[in-house]
Amino acid sequence: MTPIRFARRAAGPFRCIAQSCAVALALCHALPAHAQTFDPARADIDAFIAGVGKKHGFDAESLVALFAQVESKPAILQAIAKPAERTLAWDEYRPKFLIERRIARGAEVHGLKQAELERSQAASGVPVDILLGIVGVETFYGENIGKYRVIDALSTLAFDYPPRQAFFRGELEQYLVMAREEGLDPLAPVGSYAGAMGLPQFMPSSFRNFAVDGDADGKRDLWNDWADVFSSVGNYLKVHGWRAGEPVLAAADASNANLAGLSDKLALTETVGSLRARGVKFETSLPANAPAMLVALKVAAGTEYRVGFTNFYAITRYNRSHMYASAVSDLADAIGTARSGMPLPVGGGPVAPAPTKPPAPSSGWSTTTSGT
Numbered sequence: 001m002t003p004i005r006f007a008r009r010a011a012g013p014f015r016c017i018a019q020s021c022a023v024a025l026a027l028c029h030a031l032p033a034h035a036q037t038f039d040p041a042r043a044d045i046d047a048f049i050a051g052v053g054k055k056h057g058f059d060a061e062s063l064v065a066l067f068a069q070v071e072s073k074p075a076i077l078q079a080i081a082k083p084a085e086r087t088l089a090w091d092e093y094r095p096k097f098l099i100e101r102r103i104a105r106g107a108e109v110h111g112l113k114q115a116e117l118e119r120s121q122a123a124s125g126v127p128v129d130i131l132l133g134i135v136g137v138e139t140f141y142g143e144n145i146g147k148y149r150v151i152d153a154l155s156t157l158a159f160d161y162p163p164r165q166a167f168f169r170g171e172l173e174q175y176l177v178m179a180r181e182e183g184l185d186p187l188a189p190v191g192s193y194a195g196a197m198g199l200p201q202f203m204p205s206s207f208r209n210f211a212v213d214g215d216a217d218g219k220r221d222l223w224n225d226w227a228d229v230f231s232s233v234g235n236y237l238k239v240h241g242w243r244a245g246e247p248v249l250a251a252a253d254a255s256n257a258n259l260a261g262l263s264d265k266l267a268l269t270e271t272v273g274s275l276r277a278r279g280v281k282f283e284t285s286l287p288a289n290a291p292a293m294l295v296a297l298k299v300a301a302g303t304e305y306r307v308g309f310t311n312f313y314a315i316t317r318y319n320r321s322h323m324y325a326s327a328v329s330d331l332a333d334a335i336g337t338a339r340s341g342m343p344l345p346v347g348g349g350p351v352a353p354a355p356t357k358p359p360a361p362s363s364g365w366s367t368t369t370s371g372t
């Protein structure tokens with residue numbers, strides 16, 4: 001899950017994005033080109049150790065010994081300066097995820113882990129294809145879980161990236177507690193440059209709050225245990241408002257609609273009825289009073305419109321991006337189609353369909369694991 005895009009200040013669960021390229025580059029220039037271990041005697045680290053030790057009962061000497069083995073990684077500061085979802089248009093972003101190999105792998109994982117998926121769906125109300133869509137977008141079903149030690153990532157951003165230090169010091173604190181609770185060596189887990197962990201890319205606070213032991217083996221393992229992975233994603237969406245049996249979004253035609261004063265925030269500021277009253281055309285079985293938002297996705301030819309419902313909003317709590325939630329929904333649909341043996345849809349909306357040219361190889365590109 002996803003911390004913040006820099007334009008979205010509220011702390012989200014998972015990924016994190018830079019304050020600005022200029023800030024990040026300036027920081028990079030001020031720091032060594034190669035990783036260096038932290039000095040636990042550094043004033044801010046010493047204060048962090050003292051505070052966390054007192055608050056959670058950690059032995060200070062153990063924390064000093066731990067942080068003497070933690071490295072500040074310049075590559076992490078470079079990675080956080082590349083907020084892909086702010087620089088790509090929808091018709092560039094979507095093909096990164098809607099590639100045939102990802103869709104096929106999603107269908108394959110369904111076959112391999114059907115029991116785990118269906119148990120997670122039963123517990124959360126989240127359809128199996130949405131669970132597969134999230135894990136497919138996040139890490140390509142575990143192919144791109146990230147290459148950094150989580151403690152290096154969190155510490156680099158907590159101590160060497162001032163724009164987000166408060167958020168990452170909080171996550172670092174959560175991580176230390178999580179490692180103790182889960183019986184993990186804090187130096188062992190790997191994740192994204194922002195410290196997002198495992199197949200679903202949970203940040204430590206989200207792990208502690210929302211991860212689920214799906215197979216009741218006494219451990220929450222988001223790196224290896226598919227039952228835990230899918231149950232945790234389902235639980236996260238359920239807690240954030242998922243409504244079983246309801247749609248995520250509908251394609252919309254807003255070409256003759258009155259959009260004056262319409263909010264572009266990630267919020268359910270409209271209803272099915274209010275959008276129809278504005279002249280937005282879309283099909284849904286939801287009633288007129290159902291919460292909704294107009295989703296405007298920039299493409300080369302203009303804007304592709306969709307109407308997002310409560311479940312669209314729930315996906316944006318996982319990652320605060322219209323494009324992310326749209327890609328998860330499209331990938332879920334494509335996996336469902338692939339599973340049923342039907343030809344894959346062309347996709348896209350009424351204004352600008354998805355490009356028909358072959359998408360670029362994914363090469364590990366991921367919103368949460370830049371640099372992998």
Ligand SMILES: [Ca+2]
Pocket residue numbers: 212213214215216217218219220221225228
């Ligand atoms: Ca488990």
